[in-house]
Amino acid sequence: MIRTGDEYRESIRDGRQVWVDGEKVDDVTRHPMFKPIVDVRARIHDLAHEEATRERMTYRDEETGELNAIANRLPRTREDWQDKRTAVELVQRAAGGVATRVGDETIGEMWSLYDGQDVLNEVDPRFSENIRRHLAKAITADPFHVSANTDPKGDRSKAPKDQDPDMLLHVVRETDNGIVVRGAKYETAAAYANQAFTKPTIANWGNDTMSDYAVGFVLDMGAPGLKFVCRNGFAGRAPASDYPLSNRVDEVESLVIFDDVEIPWEDVLFYQHTRAASFIRATLHRYSAFPFVQRTLHLADLMIGSALWNVKQTGLERQPAVQEKLAQLACYRETVNAHLTAAIAMAEPSPGGLLMPNQSLLYTGRVVALSQLPTMMHTARELCGGQICITPDSATFADPEVAPWLEKYYTVNENWVAEDRRRLLAFARDLLNSDYAGHRLTFQLFAQSPPFAQLGAVYRAFDFDGPLDLVKAAADLSDKVDGSR
Structure with a gap:
């Protein structure tokens, strides 16, 4: 039950x-x-x-x-x-x-x-x-x-x-x-x-x-x-x-x-x-890699949302340089999403009669998701700006003597008052820049095996016969050439 x-x-x-x-x-x-x-x-x-x-x-x-x-x-x-x-x-x-x-x-x-x-x-x-x-x-x-x-x-x-x-x-x-x-x-x-x-x-x-x-x-x-x-x-x-x-x-x-x-x-x-x-x-990761990579997709959405809200609050979302970095985050997100979607669409029977995600697509998606994650986190940091590491804490914002000054300098306009801006900067800091954020990034090396093992899984899952046969025919190699591994 x-x-x-x-x-x-x-x-x-x-x-x-x-x-x-x-x-x-x-x-x-x-x-x-x-x-x-x-x-x-x-x-x-x-x-x-x-x-x-x-x-x-x-x-x-x-x-x-x-x-x-x-x-x-x-x-x-x-x-x-x-x-x-x-x-x-x-x-x-x-x-x-x-x-x-x-x-x-x-x-x-x-x-x-x-x-x-x-x-x-x-x-x-x-x-x-x-x-x-x-x-x-x-x-x-x-x-x-x-x-x-x-x-x-x-x-x-x-x-x-x-x-x-x-x-x-x-x-x-x-x-x-x-x-x-x-x-x-x-x-x-x-x-x-x-x-x-x-x-x-x-x-x-x-x-x-x-x-x-x-x-x-x-x-x-x-x-x-x-x-x-x-x-x-x-x-x-x-x-x-x-x-x-x-x-x-x-x-x-x-x-x-x-x-x-x-x-x-x-x-x-x-x-x-x-x-x-x-x-x-x-x-070991034949199945479990899928929900793990899906977590990285969710993390990508959190990074995009945090970065986009930060540039929108200051009116920078229409600048080409900002849009370029947002597009980089979007490409990362959609690449991870594409691997997950394709791994289901091209799922394959397992030896025990279950249906497992397409192994080559799943493992390559995991490598893409995790190898690019540090770069994507830094891209999101750049979009959020340096204020995620210098903004005072909530207790300071509540201090009667200091609060009027923080209200003045952290209010952007009638739509972005100081408290909302503080909350957004605090969330982005914890997502990208805090002790917790650093721990979560390092955690990737522990949770689903280190990068060399992930690439080893890709090597074992990828079908190398197709490229071998393609070049053998295109180069007109003799039948004596053996592509077995």
């Missing part, structure tokens, strides 16, 4: 051990650094119940008649992907910013496992059964599902056996009930999620001695032995009137420590199977 926001909040009051800012947190739903993003996730649940938004957030299962979240539905048609895209857009607008780790972008990694059931069956048929059961649970129980990938890693010039083995999550022993794991993972939203697909991060799985590290499972975030050590959040550092995004949609990352955590056999998705680990690493 679709949960309510309050039911979600109650589900994460399970005694989990969370630390942030030098203190142990009693209740993440009430702590000032977690509460804003917990409220965003709760709002997603509530959107599925409200009459005005229910149809865009849910679908009715044909067999059970129950309402389920569109985000968790297995994608089988292009319409399914259009529905998911519509739901994500609604969520982003309701959040009032860009909220990345809220579930819809991480459940896709489980769909990649669904596609790999034949590989999982090679080692143990139970694992294939486990993935089907967990996917069914994700659809019907409506959990907040996230993803754990990156380990601390330690000294990367050394093998795990040549240093502290806990630098990479690994199995330390088996029990009658399951496996016991030790190590740590970095994970966004872990401290306030229900469960996570926990998986290995090593890229080269050619060595069978790595099998204790070749493990993947669904993790209950309330499991005994888990500890969440979080980075300091941006929420609460300064008033929301000055930093609206920092206080609204900051998503807190955690170092999740596994202190001999037992994983029941029914939650193990693969174990001691380096080929399965290699398969998962190669196909």
